[in-house]
Amino acid sequence: AQKVTQAQTEISVVEKEDVTLDCVYETRDTTYYLFWYKQPPSGELVFLIRRNSFDEQNEISGRYSWNFQKSTSSFNFTITASQVVDSAVYFCALTSPLTQGGSEKLVFGKGTKLTVNP
Amino acid sequence: KAGVTQTPRYLIKTRGQQVTLSCSPISGHRSVSWYQQTPGQGLQFLFEYFSETQRNKGNFPGRFSGRQFSNSRSEMNVSTLELGDSALYLCASSWGDRGYGYTFGSGTRLTVV
Numbered sequence: 001a002q003k004v005t006q007a008q009t010e011i012s013v014v015e016k017e018d019v020t021l022d023c024v025y026e027t028r029d030t031t032y033y034l035f036w037y038k039q040p041p042s043g044e045l046v047f048l049i050r051r052n053s054f055d056e057q058n059e060i061s062g063r064y065s066w067n068f069q070k071s072t073s074s075f076n077f078t079i080t081a082s083q084v085v086d087s088a089v090y091f092c093a094l095t096s097p098l099t100q101g102g103s104e105k106l107v108f109g110k111g112t113k114l115t116v117n118p
Numbered sequence: 119k120a121g122v123t124q125t126p127r128y129l130i131k132t133r134g135q136q137v138t139l140s141c142s143p144i145s146g147h148r149s150v151s152w153y154q155q156t157p158g159q160g161l162q163f164l165f166e167y168f169s170e171t172q173r174n175k176g177n178f179p180g181r182f183s184g185r186q187f188s189n190s191r192s193e194m195n196v197s198t199l200e201l202g203d204s205a206l207y208l209c210a211s212s213w214g215d216r217g218y219g220y221t222f223g224s225g226t227r228l229t230v231v
Contacts, residue, residue, distance in 0.1 A: 035219050042224060043227070044222055045208060045210075046222075047222075050219050101173060101174065102168070102214070103149075103173045103174035104149065104166070104219065104220065105176075106219070110160045111160065111161075
């Protein structure tokens with residue numbers, strides 16, 4: 001069975017601090033996809049990044065960066081110089097369409113609530 | 119392009135009633151999935167429809183059902199509502215065959231009283 005663990009339930013930082021959100025996953029599949037979504041108070045899940053299991057290259061997008069390490073089954077997310085607008089709940093998710101009949105069913109972690117204080 | 123549209127945004131229903139939620143996916147997307155989000159259980163997969171066929175189903179009772187129309191729009195129905203069905207119901211659409219993941223709608227907040 002697949003599982004995603006986000007051990008940090010809540011994190012509070014002061015604006016301009018760097019913050020890392022941890023994500024550890026479990027799967028027996030060799031082909032899988034990992035995602036990060038952001039959920040602001042409005043409720044919509046906003047896509048941030050997708051990474052496939054064969055691409056361990058780290059990625060940077062502005063103040064956001066992601067570190068994917070298959071050896072530790074981790075896909076961590078770092079926000080550099082955090083801002084108040086980064087306050088939200090962040091979810092890590094996993095899917096393996098090849099073993100799900102093509103279905104892209106997502107398995108989500110419990111989420112990490114990030115509060116950035118001015 | 120237009121995103122995923124869910125209607126209504128808010129619903130209040132009484133125990134025992136039934137409810138139908140609607141989801142219009144992004145144009146061209148053939149897969150629509152539904153998720154239930156509660157404080158206790160988090161985000162849980164309900165079911166996925168691809169080209170009008172249910173392709174995957176989560177671990178929910180038969181009171182939860184859905185369907186997809188030929189234009190890819192989807193509806194989910196919950197019959198005999200229980201207090202525990204109060205949740206945010208999120209719909210998501212995708213191409214369904216490319217591993218690109220989902221685009222989510224803003225959700226329908228269902229309150230059962």
